[in-house]
Amino acid sequence: MSMIDYDAKPVTPQVLIVGQRSSSEGYGIRDFLSRNGIPYEWVDADDAAQVEALELGGDVDRLPVCVLPDGVRLAPASLEDVAAGLGMVSPPSLSEYDLAIMGAGPAGLAAAVYAASEGLRAVAIESVAPGGQAGTTSMIENYLGFPQGISGGELATRATAQARRFGAEVLLARRLADITRDGPSYVAHLSDSTAVRSRAVLVASGVDWRRLEVPGIEELLGSGVYYGAGPSEAVTCRGCRVAIVGGGNSAGQAVIRFSRYAAQVTLLVRGGSLDASMSQYLSRQLKGLGNVEVRTSTEVVGLESDSHLRALMLSSGGAAVRMPADALFVCIGGVPRTQGAARAGVALDGAGYVHTGTGLSSSAWALDGWPLSRPPLPLETNLPGLFAAGDVRSGSIKRCAAAIGEGSMAVALVHQRLAEIGGE
């Protein structure tokens, strides 16, 4: 006898976090836990009665404080310490893999599933949470096989379970720092000094949100300004005035999600229309939402705040406009995450995306030193056996399904490479 069962009993929180709402470290930990599906309890450091009841002693001056399930208290807590304390940072189980995949977004997870299902020893390395940028999408309605749509988070959860069921490893909370050569193999050096040796590498590290160039925006991160539109923030925006910057599908999906919670949602689009940047099914849905306004030819030029965002200063058609807002979500474009791969000498295009296959011939120097008699395979970079797939790849179609296609295609090419160096 209960209400709907999954609402009748809250899940047991695994982590207690005490921090300032405006702390970017605290926001980073909340976002990490939320995107990895780990329930947590948040105590605002300004709630004196609650904080006193926790008997934190001197740790109250070392925020954010995290209390883990085994009672261990981290103060100040870092994302890496929390992940390690929760047992999420396991070492690689093998001394060598056939394929090391940098990134566990749609491309990386697809590669992990196909590689492991075809008997390759595969490991995927992810700095935050499986799913990548698509993992924070509230509802993908045009993904094949899901006529009612599927959320990015749910797709990532299923794909991760699928990859693990086939035997792929997924290493979390570490990012790629560098890749070095070791004969025909590679060694990926991770941010925690872990080294992962593999006979082939797939860079599927995706993109970060492009930063919005507005004075003071970094100080408001987590205090009303957010990059992306994670599910953890939607509920907290109930009854609020929300602004979303961006003209692509991510921005459109964020508007639809927030329109269910917020009093008013305003989409701010730099371009003159949504036609070129957003799928028609999304832009059509936006028009039918009563609490949604779309402002085209509009840019954010300033922010007004006390300790929290209060209003946006907009430039619209040459006129300056003040718009009150409780939260601003920035969903604009992407900046390729290639830091580790770039250090290894992977050729990048002018915008920083990874050159592959025939795209390499467009670069005057990219194939200098190419050691093989054959040309690079499709999706192969200028380094033999090092491939790239998904949003990070130059010329890729920035769609979830396209990334999944590239991830699975890369595995077929990895087989060719492994046969070439022997041992397949």
Place this chain on the structure above:
Amino acid sequence: MLPVGAEVYNNTSRTLETTGIAEDIERSGLYQPLRPRLYQMDREMQGREMRQLSASPDWVVGSVHALTEEGALLIASASGSQIGPIVFGAGHVILVVGAQKIVPDFDTGLRRIYEYCFPLEDHRARQAYGIPSGVNNVLIINKAVLPGRITAILVNEALGF
């Protein structure tokens, strides 16, 4: 009984909480617990996904309100959301039953639900959600057609209500 890595939904149940089973499922890391996954889903956007997930877990672990001496299991539910998976949706069902829930016959089982369980649950619901509970759906399991699908574990102590 639960295989490592199994997808498990643990029903809201005082019995599971008292015995530590709920915590073990949700926090041990041995299983894929559905409850935390549902907890983080968007109630406004993902209602259909949530219904589908909770209706057909691979394993469901719960309890009952009465067990007759002839072996019938009685489960009451205000929303009915606990009942669907137990009837058919779940691949495997484990029900943990405190010995105090054994009753001589079906009529006594129903009386136990209305006169003993309901007032306690109603009090809990009013305190927890600010709304009354109700004996809106009652499941009677007389026999499991699929051999081995349902396992009832009798614990020789008073557990839950």
